[in-house]
Amino acid sequence: MKIVLDANIYISSLISTLGNPRQIIEHWDQGNFEVLITQDILDEVGRILRYPRIVKRHKKDERKIRRYLKLLSAQTTVVKRVEKLNVVTDDESDNRYIECAVAGRADYIISGDNHLLEIGEYQGIIIFSPAAFTRLLRINP
16 A cells, blocks of 8 residues: 655654554554655655744754654655646645655545545545544554
8 A cells, every 4th residue: 555645644743642643654664554755745844844833842953853854755655756736726735745646656645634635536546634544544454
């Protein structure tokens, strides 16, 4: 199974040791699925991790943020060739997740973002909330 995680999943899992985003990361750590990412998504994760209000919550300095991003790049499958798409019109920056999923032939996109969740499915790629995907993992371990 191949999935694309929204930046909000990575950030939430760093901030809290509880909750669905953390459970998703734990399933990934156990090798239950492959995570696809693009440089654009990695850049987004890095940008959000550096927001002052987010830094206060995860308490990582710049060195630790860079180390986390390097580890993330090493542990994911980096999709390099993506075609630009215009599926999400309300927030065009969210298209990066669909572009990655299409190019990497993902099965699912996991996001807490309503712009993506409202789409529901694109070219056979199902878009789940973290809670819905966690339920799926419990049913099909």
